[in-house]
Amino acid sequence: MKHGHSSAHDSAVSHVTGQSQYVDDRQMLKNELLVGYVTAKVACGKIQNIDFSKALKVPGVVCVLTASDLAHNNWGTIVQDQPLLAQSQVEYFDEPVAIVAAESEQALSLAKKMILVEIQALPAVLTIQEAVNKKMFLSVAEPFIKGDFNQAMAVAPHKLKGELSLGGQEHFYMENQAAVVYSSENGHFEVHSSTQHPTETQHVVAKALGIEFHKVTCIVKRLGGGFGGKESQAAPMAAMAALVAQKTGRAARMVLTKDEDMKITGKRHPFWHRYEIGFDENGKIQAARFELYADGGAYTDLSPSILERAMFHVDGAYYLPNVEIYAACCKTNTYSNTAFRGFGGPQGTFLIESLLEDIAVFLKKDSFDIRTLNSYQGDRNLTPYGQKIEQNPLPEIFSKLRKSSDYDSRRQEILKFNSKDKFKLRGLSMTATKFGIAFTARFLNQGNALVNLHVDGTAQVSTGAVEMGQGVNTKICQLVAEVFGIDSKKISVMTTSTEKNANTSPTAASSGADINGAAAVKAAQAIRQRLARLAEMYFAGQTFDALNEYQLSQSAENLSHFIFKEGQVHCTRTNQKIIFSDLLKKAHLNRISLSEYAHFKTEGLGFDKKTITGTPFKYFTFGAAVTEVEIDRFTGESKVLRTDILMDLGRSLNPAIDRGQTTGAFVQGLGWVLLEKLYHNTSGELLSHSPTTYKIPNVQDTPRIFNVDFIEAYKAEGVGIGAKAVGEPPFLLGISCWTAVKNALAGLESSRRPDFSSPATGEVILFEIERLKSESSL
Amino acid sequence: MKMSRDHIILSINGRQHEIRGEHAFMNLSEYLRYQAGLAGTKIVCAEGDCGACSVLVAKTSDPIRDQPVKFKSINSCIQPVFNLDGCIVVTVEALASAKELSAVQQSMVDQQGAQCGYCTPGICISLSYLKEQTGGTAEEIIPSKAKNFLTGNLCRCTGYEPIIKAACGLVDVKESSLSKRFLTASQVSTLKGATQTDVYFGFNRPGLEPIEVWIPSSKESLFGMLGKGRLISGATDLGVQRNKGRLGESRFISLQKIAELKQAVVTNGLLRIGAGLTWDQVQDFLQDDFSDFADSINLFASPQIKHIGTLAGNIINASPIADGVPFLLVNEAELLLLGSGGKERRVPISDFYQGYKKIGMASDEILWAVLLPKNKLKQRVYKVSQRKDLDIATINLAIAYELKEGVFSHLKLAFGGVAETSLRMTSIESLALGRKPDALFVADCAKAIDLALRPLSDVRGSSKYRMLLAKNLIQKWVVEIDLESQQNVNEANV
Known part of the structure; x- marks a missing residue:
């Protein structure tokens, strides 16, 4: 099973039989404690008193812990400004203030109700606009400036100016945040956590307990979904459970309910964009000035990096000759917003795609034409941050997709439909993704892997990658199978653990397969080199006995004529063969290591934010989508009728996984x-905190017709595996649903252009229909 | 009371369990995961919305006699074990035979239907239900129909596309059904025996009142207990309230074993819907006479909810946004209430609601049946929600009307979600008679709506949005009437 093979997910069988193990599926130990917390019921305030004396009297309650019980309270990936437990200042509604440990669920829930938290409420800042007015920022980015905006704007024939609000998004991973911590001998702790970042979880736990890193091992079998929500924000739950384990010497389990999870963990950053653009009669953009304001929430978390990625993606797939991009991350009294698939990229690209739709409405032209005109092409290839788009499949993707989606004839049908139909309104729109691949923090672009071959011809591979459904383990398995020329069923990708792979990066930024796969390949290749050398001696007739053993030479001679294939090692020069496992046995008897550890770093990355020079991204993943929506004119409800997606994923490792x-x-x-x-109330409390009130797409919400196709225009460069990263880039194509709504509303032929926020819920759309209708009748 | 037992008997994956005390009071999902060692069933939302906890349940007590005992999917996270006395349960762990994956599981593997795997057990259960329910022909399993079996299962990874393909991969698969494997005659008769006995159990809780649960097996036993505890039927709402810590009561009476509550009969043009009929049974029963409403049940309830939730629960719950109530109001249904000792009382549903969540029923009364007169009126049911399927309505509207020579000869109209109870719009009803459904009528309705409705702003929509929707739905309906009459004219001309 190698490159390009759609082998099944390596956990597929255990998933469908219910055997796959997640944190809360671990059998409970006899002495295990359940851990919960109580929260502040104001968005901003000063803690006056926490009285838990009554809670301690509940039978089965073992302890109640507060900030003062922690050796080190503050944590944070970039800035350590977030307390695990609020100490004196409360910064968001439902911020945890105390931990309870109990022997039963009933005792835990009763005890939580008996903890009295007195807080003096202070005025809270709950909106981006208020934070901007008060200049409450967690970070302000260095602007990206290219060309001469003022001059270009002054001569631009047409101008648009305005603002655009984008809502946040809950990750809604199916497996809620969870951790089980076992205290073991000599002050060591074994942490099982549903985390995308075992290394950071290990570090946060160790610091919270006031112990050194070597005393904490963080183990991750798999996640029931992550999407960025467990990159930084899994660590606090592990730390809380660990604190109980440390104080009591007992196993401790913290598993959040969906309601708890949604109330306390951060989400996709809402953004508020301000813009000014100038363009010519054809719709070509000449000048653009953008101000991006993100809602970071109460603490820094990953916000500065997310803000940057929004700036890096506000050009989308389009060339902006004269541009100024300013950005700041606001501090508000809400949960601390965090990584979510796309990491700010979607919020950036959203703006330009919305504006391209606006230009089309303004000039009464087709928006696909406007996008084709503005897309990166030829020597119009310099991004606002100075990196050139060298291998650019956008023109090919655009023209192929326009044909395969039957865009032009459907456009005509829609015009006819909208002029006649009394109930529905349809819209059609294409948007693109040009997603930069690499962590913009350079040091994160490294990975390591441990490959152990066993003498029966099987292998176990361990990396820092966390399997959360995205198929990273399957891909790593395929890569290693390809190196050794054995069936991928002979390879197991093992549980991720900081004792095997330390100092790892989070499995994030779509990079999991790139960096961990490359490290695994590097380790496997080193073993293969030794095995080829051994095969060479064996085929040459050398033998070993009680007195002599094979001695591998250190020469760097090319051994590419030794082919590892179908469970055999074959020398193409001498046409001799040996069964792979037989060779392994010889290796072991001759004291040749069948194990290797390797480290990989992505070369050629470096970006100076101050001077806006360098190469933030190793390569880009490109794609585009054409989406048609239908709107109910009376209720504003929308339905996606059809979506066609075309992406360039290079030399895909596993097309079926990439399709998924x-x-x-x-x-x-x-x-x-x-x-x-x-939905928050005026006190800043989140009221949509479960699937009853927060509606993620249901099976009926998917496009009625859904065509997905890939091309192989350019291989990924410099990561060794040729396949392009796929986790985040297609997320941005969802924006086509919103621009299609805008396109549909333009069908009302109002004198005003459609101008509304995201998400375009039925309510937003219906009010916009009303506004446009009243404008047109004036 | 008849001979009484102190524990619950049910079969899980072919093994009989006797469950006592606090374990019998657990949700089935908790019992499976933490007591029975069956952790394949997942708990995500604990409110019956995501389907990760889905299991198959066959109720041997189901008294619809001409039908064999069948598996249906339910949400185990909101279903107390005690509500399942005498049931046969199959979880994800038992789908595969000893040797191989089931066809559903194999299709999920082949189509890459599982990514993170957390929703997968529930999806496999829903697809297994599909397989049990359909003959598996190519006409029965097309994407649009397969989707109807999956509305109760959320997946955040796949975008559902590979799961729909996995469903479509079940066409013409030959495989021994789960019914054949688990619903053997001896198994069914053993457990059916269990449903003939009353059950009572209780247990102490530290710091709280003890829990007591009665599970009467006959009408007579039930009548002796009315008023002694909270009646619990499908538990699709009470199960949620309990999980969220909002259920204060400590004494419960399960209605799951009362055969008489399952009656669905038509006499003299009156449909009698037994209070124990689940939504899927109500849907079947109403399909011929009230197809608009019957069809709409698919939108507001997933298969898992339809299989255990009841119309009666929807009425008693008294939510101002109850999906069934506006329909019952405009069709002038009556409620048959029984008091302790079996004393009957008939109440028009229009008199039943007295304020927000306040109903005209004594604490020792039970809703026994809904009486719905057949009529020849045209029916319309509208529902607007944030998400089309399986969502609580922002607003709903039911209309029953008749036009004679182009003017209204009858109109009954009721909104949900616009006041503290579902609301009959008598002002619109009286102004409509003798008038045409035209623009002027729509404008007058809008005025009446302005006067009568005072909707709240909440998570499902602002007050302003609800007002606008109320008016627009009337307008939409009138445009639909107009279009229908044009079509009728065209057909007549042809």
């Missing part, structure tokens, strides 16, 4: 722009 990533990301994007609304 693409459909999954797209539908998640659809949810973000059409359905998923985070």
Whole structure:
């Protein structure tokens, strides 16, 4: 099973039989404690008193712990400004203030009700606009400036100016945040956590307990979904459970309910964009000025990096000759927003795609034409941050997709439909993704892997990658199988653990397969080199006995004539063969290591934010989608009728897995722009905190016709595996659902252009229909 | 009371379990995961919305006699074990035979239907239900129909596309059904025996009142207990309330074993819907006479909810946004209430609601049946929600009307979601008689709506949005009437 083979997910069978193990599926130990927390019921305030004396009297309650019980309270990936437990200041509604440990669920829930938290409420800042007015920022980015905006704007024939609000999004991983911690001998702790970042979880736990890193091992079998929500924010739950384990010496389990999870963990950043653009009669953009404001929530978390990625993606797939991009991340009194598939990229690209739709409406032209005109092409290839788009499949993707989606004839049909139909309104729109691959923090672009061959011809591979459904383990398995020329069924990708792979990066930024796969290949290749050398001596007739053993030479001679294939090692020069496992046995008897550890780093990355020079991304993943929506004129309800997606994924490792990533990301994007609304009351309390009130896409919300196809225009460069990263890029294509709504509303032929926020819920659309109708009748 | 037992008997994956005390009070999902060692069934939302906890249940007590005992999917996270006395349960762990994956499981593997795997057990259960339910022909398993079996299962990874393909991969698969494997005659008769006995159990809780549960097996036993505890039927709402810590009661009476509550009969043009009929049974029963409403049940309830939730629960729950109530209001249904000792009382549903979540029923009364007169009126049911399927309505509207020579000769109209109870719009009804459904009528309705409705702003929509929707739905309906009459004219001309 190698490159290009759609082998099944390596956990497929255990998934469908219910055997796959997640954190909360671990059997409970006899002495195990259940851990919960109580939260503050104000968005901002000063803690006056926490009285848990009554809670301690509940039978079965073992302890109640507060900030003062922690050796080190503050944590944070970039800035350590977030307390595990609020100490004196409360910064968001439902911020945890105390931990309870009990022997039963009933005792835990009763005890939680008996903890009295007195807080003096202070005025809270709950909107981006208020934070901007008060200049409450967690970070302000260095602007990207290219060309001369003022001059270009002054001569531009047409101008648009305005603002655009984008809502946040809950990750809604199916497996809620969970951790089980076992305290073991000599002050060591074994942490089982549903985390995308075992290394950071290990570090946060160790610091919270006031112990050194070597005393904490973080183990991750798999996640029931992550999407970025467990990159940084899994660590606090592990730390809380670990604190109980440390204080009591007993096993401790913290598993959040969906309601708890949604209330306390951060989400996709809402953004508020301000823009000014100038363009010519054809719709070609000449000048653009953008201000991007993100809602970071109460603490820094990953916000500065997310803000940057929004700036890196505000050009989308389009060339902006004269541009100024400013950005700041606001501090508000809400949960601390965090990584979510796309990491700011979708919020950036959303703006330009919305504006291209606006230009088309303004000039009464077709928006696909406007996008084709503005897309990166030829020498119009310099991004606002100075990196050139060298291998650019966008023109090919655009023209192929226009044909395969039957865009032009459907456009005509829609015009006819909208002029006649009394109930429905349809819209059609194409948007693109040009997603930069690499962590923009350079040091994260490294991975390591441990490959152990066994003498029966099987292998176990361990890396820092976390399997969360995206198929990274399957891909790593395929890569290693390809190196050794054995069936991927002979290879197991093992549980991720910080004792085997330390100092790892989070499985994030779509990079899991790139960096961990490359490290695994490097380790496997080193073993293969030794095995080829051994085969060479064996085929040459050398033998070993009680006195002599094979001695491998260190020469770097090319051994590419030794082919590892179908469970055999074959020398093409001498046409001799040996069964792979036989060779392994010889290796072991001759004290040749069948194990290797390798480290990989992505070369050629470096970007100076101050001077806006360098190469933030190793390569880009490109794609585009054409989406048709239908709107109920009376209720504002929308339905996606058809979506056609075309992406360039290079030399795909596993097309079936990549296809699943693409459909999954797209539908998640659809949810973000059409359905998923985070609703807070005026006190800043989140009221949509479960699937009853927060609606992620259901099976009926998927496009009625859904065509997904890939081309192989350019291989990924520099990561060794040729396949392009796929986790995040298709998420941005969900934006086509929103621009299609805009396109549909333009069909009302109002004197005003459609101008509305995201998500385009039925309510947003219906009010916009009303506004446009009243404008047109004036 | 008849001979009484102190524990629950049910079969899980072919093994009989006797469940006592606090374990019998657990949700089935908790019992499976933490007591029976069957952790394949997942708990995500604990409110019956995501389907990760789905299991198959066959109720041996189901008294619709001409039908064999069948498996249906339910949400185990909101179903107390005690509500399943005498049931046969199959979880994801038992789908595969000793040797090989089931066809559903193999199709899920082949189509890459599982990514993170957390929703997968529930999806496999829903697809197994599809397989049990259909003959597996190519006409029965097309994407649009397969989707109807999956509305109760959320997946955040796949975008559903590979799961729909996995469903379509079940066409013409030959495989021994789960019914054949698990619903053997001896198994069914053993457990059916269990449903003939009353059950009572209780247990103490630290710091709280003890829990007591009665599970009467006959009408007579039930009548002796009315008023002594909270009646619990399908538990699709009470199960959620309990999980969220909002259920204060400590004494419960399960209605699951009362055969008489399952009656669905028509006499003299009156449909009598037994309070124990689940939504899927109500849907079948109403399909001929009230197809608009019957069809709409698919939108507001997933298969898992339809299989255990009841119309009666929807009425008693008294939510101002109850999906069934506006329909019952405009068709002038009556409620048959029984008091302790079996004293009957008939109440028009229009008199039943007295305020927000306040109903005209004594604590020792039970809703026994809904009486719905057949009529020849045209029916319309509208529902607007944030998400089309399986969502609580922002607003709903039911209309029953008749036009004679182009003017209204009858109109009954009721909204949900616009006041503290579902609301009959008598002002619109009276102004309509003798008038045409035209623009002027729509404008007058809008005025009446302005006067009568005072909707709240909440997570499902602002007050302003609800007002606008109320008016627009009337307008939409009138445009539909107009279009229908044009079509009728065209057909007549042809």
